[in-house]
Amino acid sequence: MLQDIFQRERDGQIQIHTRQSVLMRLLIHDAYHCAEIGQTLGMHGLSEVDIWTGRAQILPART
Numbered sequence: 001m002l003q004d005i006f007q008r009e010r011d012g013q014i015q016i017h018t019r020q021s022v023l024m025r026l027l028i029h030d031a032y033h034c035a036e037i038g039q040t041l042g043m044h045g046l047s048e049v050d051i052w053t054g055r056a057q058i059l060p061a062r063t
Contacts (some may be wrong), residue, residue: 002020009015038048 002018002023004014004019006019007014007016022025034049041048
């Protein structure tokens with residue numbers, strides 16, 4: 001489904017996008033803002049935002 005294509009008209013031109021290209025743009029955009037927030041927090045001596053906290057299953061380490 002990532003290769004499904006859709007069209008959009010903008011400024012009199014037809015743009016062709018895939019679902020994958022839209023998702024990648026969204027992820028890059030969000031990562032950029034996360035970095036901005038992290039930099040601002042760091043400038044004030046605060047720790048960065050951990051976007052993975054609470055989202056991953058924690059398993060015991062194998063020994």
